[in-house]
């Protein structure tokens with residue numbers, strides 16, 4: 001089959017599927033037409049050295065420039081918002097939010113772009129390029145690539161109808177990348193709750209964070225981690241996933257050649273026609289099939305109906321942990337509560353181990369370290 005005809009049949013089948021699966025009201029459905037996505041999450045406490053007014057004098061128009069490029073790019077292709085949000089996440093989970101994910105292979109760098117979670121999946125580099133070029137014109141060598149990723153993640157959320165937040169800035173760019181770190185630290189889509197807890201823990205969440213951030217409401221670190229994970233997964237309210245990332249649930253969830261029985265029946269049948277037992281690994285499917293380009297809380301409603309796409313999404317409800325179940329229900333009912341929590345968690349994720357002061361550098365080109 002030619003590339004073009006493959007792309008076309010993908011669009012057609014996803015349209016049919018979306019229609020077929022609509023057992024309830026859909027706010028927006030769009031034909032997805034190319035491949036790639038993936039993700040993860042993380043945090044630290046408030047971070048000294050980062051503050052929202054960082055570019056107030058050195059580049060006051062920074063956010064306007066970012067937003068003007070994003071508006072055009074997301075206008076052309078709504079999914080770009082999802083891709084940029086995910087790029088920030090995959091950056092932050094590997095040696096902190098330092099734009100390490102943007103570095104290409106060179107004599108001193110082994111790029112993270114070919115890691116399992118990233119290969120064939122992360123995208124949005126053209127948009128980052130365009131933002132960087134405009135910023136270098138307006139304020140040469142001032143705004144870091146790491147801050148461009150953070151600003152793009154916020155802008156993308158806002159332009160998709162999600163919440164906004166006061167974004168601490170002042171991250172500097174790394175001179176290193178870590179491919180094995182990317183493979184080890186970004187959670188895989190078939191994660192169990194135990195995996196997820198371990199991977200989030202690794203990002204430096206401890207009991208002090210718990211107390212500082214959550215007060216007396218939460219009884220232990222574990223429940224805090226679940227909340228963080230849950231909220232992170234809120235990012236799956238937009239974007240798409242490839243068949244290969246959820247195939248295990250359809251055909252061999254527990255190594256017994258049986259599907260995951262928590263999948264709602266019609267949803268499961270639809271997914272199967274779209275994602276066959278063999279082949280079709282790069283077919284893509286909306287993570288939130290009711291409103292794939294709108295940042296909203298329908299994702300949580302879908303989970304309640306057994307229509308969460310990734311195993312890591314569905315275990316939020318079925319993982320047999322009282323707190324996550326309650327939260328899914330709460331977020332499904334109250335979009336405002338979800339938005340508020342999402343904004344807070346994005347700030348925490350953006351604070352993971354930034355480079356500040358005179359460490360690192362402001363790259364001239366996001367794909368190469370300066371010489």
Ligand code: HEM
Nearest residue numbers: 037038039040041082083121188189232235239240241242
């Ligand atoms: C908690 C563990 C997480 C897991 C296991 C996970 C897994 C995945 C997978 C497998 C995909 C589809 C990738 C592909 O098909 O190529 C995906 C897509 C996506 N993820 Fe996650 N993710 C997690 C957390 C996060 C977080 C914290 C964010 C953002 C803050 C995020 C944002 C996204 C977005 C926006 C997409 C769609 C990207 C696009 O359409 O280009 N994810 N995720």
Ligand SMILES: *[C@@H]1O[C@H](CO)[C@@H](O)[C@H](O)[C@H]1NC(C)=O
Nearest residue numbers: 113114115116118119120121
């Ligand atoms: C990345 O994906 C390409 C295209 O699917 C594949 O040929 C290549 O082997 C992958 N690379 C790694 C390192 O997995």
Ligand SMILES: *[C@@H]1O[C@H](CO)[C@@H](O)[C@H](O)[C@H]1NC(C)=O
Nearest residue numbers: 095178179180181182184185
């Ligand atoms: C890269 O990540 C791996 C896996 O997390 C870690 O063991 C290793 O120390 C990291 N390498 C560097 C140079 O930080």
Ligand SMILES: *[C@@H]1O[C@H](CO)[C@@H](O)[C@H](O)[C@H]1NC(C)=O
Nearest residue numbers: 188189190191192248253254
């Ligand atoms: C997740 O998928 C990987 C790769 O297919 C597999 O090696 C691993 O055993 C799976 N993990 C779980 C918990 O099913």
